[in-house]
Amino acid sequence: xxxxxxxxxxxxxxxxxxxxxxxxxxxxxxxxxxxxxxxxxxxxxxxxxxxxxxxxxxxxxxxxxxxxxxxxxxxxxxxxxxxxxxxxxxxxxxxxxxxxxxxxxxxxxxxx
Amino acid sequence: xxxxxxxxxxxxxxxxxxxxxxxxxxxxxxxxxxxxxxxxxxxxxxxxxxxxxxxxxxxxxxxxxxxxxxxxxxxxxxxxxxxxxxxxxxxxxxxxxxxxxxxxxxxxxxxxxxx
Numbered sequence: 515x516x517x518x519x520x521x522x523x524x525x526x527x528x529x530x531x532x533x534x535x536x537x538x539x540x541x542x543x544x545x546x547x548x549x550x551x552x553x554x555x556x557x558x559x560x561x562x563x564x565x566x567x568x569x570x571x572x573x574x575x576x577x578x579x580x581x582x583x584x585x586x587x588x589x590x591x592x593x594x595x596x597x598x599x600x601x602x603x604x605x606x607x608x609x610x611x612x613x614x615x616x617x618x619x620x621x622x623x624x625x626x
Numbered sequence: 627x628x629x630x631x632x633x634x635x636x637x638x639x640x641x642x643x644x645x646x647x648x649x650x651x652x653x654x655x656x657x658x659x660x661x662x663x664x665x666x667x668x669x670x671x672x673x674x675x676x677x678x679x680x681x682x683x684x685x686x687x688x689x690x691x692x693x694x695x696x697x698x699x700x701x702x703x704x705x706x707x708x709x710x711x712x713x714x715x716x717x718x719x720x721x722x723x724x725x726x727x728x729x730x731x732x733x734x735x736x737x738x739x740x741x
Contacts, residue, residue, distance in 0.1 A: 546726055557717050
């Protein structure tokens with residue numbers, strides 16, 4: 515599974531888009547990019563995942579570069595409740611959920 | 627629709643005592659995972675089950691830790707004897723299966739403090 519690199523922290527103004535980058539330069543062609551977040555004192559929460567194409571759901575959008583070496587999670591209109599640690603994880607298609615490894619993530623602070 | 631349920635939410639015990647953490651996965655989910663989170667080591671996978679059978683327990687720190695899943699709706703993580711370094715938040719998660727696209731859903735966690 516690809517090693518991912520994320521900035522340790524980011525700030526975002528409330529109501530603005532939060533763009534969280536993730537570098538996964540060693541990703542293979544059959545490796546998914548997963549995003550989870552963990553709000554303080556809660557369990558991790560699944561956000562979105564993608565393989566090659568950009569993905570969007572009710573929570574966020576995931577933009578994956580054409581070479582698949584990096585991706586960006588976009589929260590279109592950040593609120594104070596989006597303050598959390600965001601984890602970007604590479605997961606091989608041939609692997610299993612048992613390979614979901616959480617790194618240090620990015621601590622996003624949404625400010626009024 | 628109930629999510630993953632964990633009990634107790636908080637546990638304070640003294641060193642040497644036995645501790646049992648409980649988890650009820652989402653109904654219909656066949657895979658269950660136990661994680662531990664500390665400031666120093668982050669979120670670590672301890673063990674996971676599929677169809678009530680342990681698949682990989684390589685993350686279990688030592689023999690003091692044991693986990694069981696007697697049926698599809700219940701799992702326990704036991705620490706005997708407990709030590710202060712076991713203090714952490716323990717999360718249980720479940721998923722429909724082990725496929726990469728089977729998303730894990732986490733419970734609220736049990737905060738364990740061993741004095």
